[in-house]
Amino acid sequence: MAKRTKKYDIFIVAAILLFAVIMIFLNLLIPQKGIIGVKVTIDGVLAVSISQDGLYPVEKDGKHLLTVEFYQGKARVKESTCDNQICVKTGWISNTNQTIVCLPYKIVVEPIGGKNTDGVDIITW
Amino acid sequence: MRAKDFSSISKSTVLIFSMLGISLILLLFIIFSKPLPTYEKSEIFSLGTYVRIYIAGGKVSSKSLLKIAEKEIERLYAKYSSNIPSSVVYQLNEKREIECDEESLFLFQAAVNVSKITGDSFDPTLRPVLMLWGFDDVNSSKRVPSSYEIEQVLPFVSYKFIDIDSKNRKIKLLKEGVTVDLGGISKGFIVDRVIDRIKEIDPKATGFIDAGGDIGIIGPKFGNRPWQIGIRDPFSSDPAKLIDTLYIYSGAVATSGNYERYFIQNGTLYHHIIDPKTGYPANNCRSCTVISDKVMTADAYATGLFVLGIDNPALEYFTKFGVQAYLIDNTGKTVESSGFEYFRNKVK
Amino acid sequence: MVKSKKLSNISILTGIACAMYVVESFIPLPMPLPGVRWGFSNLPVLLAAVLDYGVLSCAMIAFGKSFIGGLLSGRIASATFFMGLSGSIASALFMGWLKKHVPKVGTIGISELGALLNNTVQILIAGLILGNSKAVFYYYPYLVLIGTVTAYLLAVVSNIFLRSMNHDAKV
Numbered sequence A: 001m002a003k004r005t006k007k008y009d010i011f012i013v014a015a016i017l018l019f020a021v022i023m024i025f026l027n028l029l030i031p032q033k034g035i036i037g038v039k040v041t042i043d044g045v046l047a048v049s050i051s052q053d054g055l056y057p058v059e060k061d062g063k064h065l066l067t068v069e070f071y072q073g074k075a076r077v078k079e080s081t082c083d084n085q086i087c088v089k090t091g092w093i094s095n096t097n098q099t100i101v102c103l104p105y106k107i108v109v110e111p112i113g114g115k116n117t118d119g120v121d122i123i124t125w
Numbered sequence B: 001m002r003a004k005d006f007s008s009i010s011k012s013t014v015l016i017f018s019m020l021g022i023s024l025i026l027l028l029f030i031i032f033s034k035p036l037p038t039y040e041k042s043e044i045f046s047l048g049t050y051v052r053i054y055i056a057g058g059k060v061s062s063k064s065l066l067k068i069a070e071k072e073i074e075r076l077y078a079k080y081s082s083n084i085p086s087s088v089v090y091q092l093n094e095k096r097e098i099e100c101d102e103e104s105l106f107l108f109q110a111a112v113n114v115s116k117i118t119g120d121s122f123d124p125t126l127r128p129v130l131m132l133w134g135f136d137d138v139n140s141s142k143r144v145p146s147s148y149e150i151e152q153v154l155p156f157v158s159y160k161f162i163d164i165d166s167k168n169r170k171i172k173l174l175k176e177g178v179t180v181d182l183g184g185i186s187k188g189f190i191v192d193r194v195i196d197r198i199k200e201i202d203p204k205a206t207g208f209i210d211a212g213g214d215i216g217i218i219g220p221k222f223g224n225r226p227w228q229i230g231i232r233d234p235f236s237s238d239p240a241k242l243i244d245t246l247y248i249y250s251g252a253v254a255t256s257g258n259y260e261r262y263f264i265q266n267g268t269l270y271h272h273i274i275d276p277k278t279g280y281p282a283n284n285c286r287s288c289t290v291i292s293d294k295v296m297t298a299d300a301y302a303t304g305l306f307v308l309g310i311d312n313p314a315l316e317y318f319t320k321f322g323v324q325a326y327l328i329d330n331t332g333k334t335v336e337s338s339g340f341e342y343f344r345n346k347v348k
Numbered sequence C: 001m002v003k004s005k006k007l008s009n010i011s012i013l014t015g016i017a018c019a020m021y022v023v024e025s026f027i028p029l030p031m032p033l034p035g036v037r038w039g040f041s042n043l044p045v046l047l048a049a050v051l052d053y054g055v056l057s058c059a060m061i062a063f064g065k066s067f068i069g070g071l072l073s074g075r076i077a078s079a080t081f082f083m084g085l086s087g088s089i090a091s092a093l094f095m096g097w098l099k100k101h102v103p104k105v106g107t108i109g110i111s112e113l114g115a116l117l118n119n120t121v122q123i124l125i126a127g128l129i130l131g132n133s134k135a136v137f138y139y140y141p142y143l144v145l146i147g148t149v150t151a152y153l154l155a156v157v158s159n160i161f162l163r164s165m166n167h168d169a170k171v
């Protein structure tokens, strides 16, 4: 019987596995915890989608509303011109089940990608 | 050499028959397997808060159920918000006596009932006091009223001034100056109505509606698993920090906390949960979580039991009304009713 | 070589692939990336490759499964559909080519390399379509891992087929 599994096969499997493991390690080195990006919506309409670190001002009809900061897998509303400042006080979010909501401006900052690390579906508050 | 292969029929038939066998198995799998439902979500700003809807339809598509839910929420919000001129509540405050439908009668009756049961720790006529503090609307400016101002309006606060005539479908305010605000109960009631509506259309639908932390379950996760619900830690400014986790298949959970709406003046925190008997924020509690079968009940009792505080000797009495509660006070002390522990178990 | 027999075998393989395509979409992946699948439906493509049906036959099965499977599952012409289509055609062409021109690679090697190419092409297209390359590449190594497992299983199953057909005696 000719061999169906040949010598190269083992090398191929080993190489692919090694490749995957190295990639996973690289992923762990770069922000492992946290989220990959956020999307910002104003009353359900997408305003900006963020996946690079930086400061992102959010405007509507030429009026500055607030600034979203994304930095190493975390996002926050850095400053806001809204009156109750709850969005700013919310602080950093770094989990997929978290959102930052600014009720006065109807703005939602919502994570995209990443892992749900605390495993809760809903929060009662 | 390939020609040899196919010259022998039996070898080729092996392939064909085994493939047919596999396809038969796959066909049976397609027919008898139930795919996991896929959840569609939607977020809207309504009910004075941020509402999240998660639905997976059983026989109706998740997307159309979402649309129905969104429309129904908007419709009912317009019907019961005290700040919208066409609403039942606004009309009652203006005209002092109105004729209304069964649904509105039920809601007003429910509000009055909770007031009675909680010994007026929850009151739908609190609006004049809320207006003084600026807690009647997100955009109202907030301030600490003088004790004189509060004394002036307290005589107008009592559920007894609402007269419900269910026979003639009439609601009447018995005293001049009394105004109604169903804010503490209508949010939950609306979520209940929307869930009922969805269940009518699609009894197999599952999911939940989260109206600013007041949660109504449409059906268990994937039809058989509990939803994991975290209770926010009232001592942390991080809204995602949890103090406890509940596992809930159906029914509702709501929390009242002093961190929801507040302002700070001269170093003192003033929050929106006002004791109808004193006119001041209730300070014998920091967070009150209530589990019930209806969001309306959970919502109203979360407020009422918050006002009654952590030293409430009658907490167990309220379990008779289908309510389980968990309270945390300003020192971190906790108290709960006997049945609350049940919901902490993942496996029932 | 009986041409009609080969043609009928290709049609049967395509049919099976379609059924497997629909069924595998019911089996949830351990990660929430839209459009990514287990890849069990690549079994018929792999079989066609190791039976040395040729590059074009492999590609035909891959195209047929993505197209008809897409129609059946209602995902036709969506972004995820194009991801799957390009991934499986690329891997089919590659597997057919490997069998013909690289005799040192056995069934497992063909299956593994095909799966790797499939995942890589899907991820590249997903990155292009979704525009969020960071999110997509985060999952890539995990997909490769899943792909390795699936590909190994498929190779084992294929070898069982080959054995029952006594195919190896002539390879």
Ligand SMILES: [Zn+2]
Pocket (backbone or CB within 6 Å): A080, A082, A083, A084, A085, A086, A087, A088, A101, A102, A103, A104, A105
């Ligand atoms: Zn804000």
